[in-house]
Amino acid sequence: MGDAEEARASKDVWLRSISVRLPDNYLAALDLLVERGLFRDRSEAIRRALKDLLRSVKASLS
Numbered sequence: 001m002g003d004a005e006e007a008r009a010s011k012d013v014w015l016r017s018i019s020v021r022l023p024d025n026y027l028a029a030l031d032l033l034v035e036r037g038l039f040r041d042r043s044e045a046i047r048r049a050l051k052d053l054l055r056s057v058k059a060s061l062s
Helices: 003-012 024-035 042-061
Strands: none
Touching: 024 042
């Protein structure tokens, strides 16, 4: 499923808010990705990173 399809499919999903502590350099890198237009906001960038991590871990466990 592509990103656009996934975005449409996830419209019915309730998103929960959590607190995360990050080092300053991680936050600066996130902000740079957002400023350059790669992601709409920090949350989108973090969701993508977590999604990629979970896929990678799942694949390595299979």
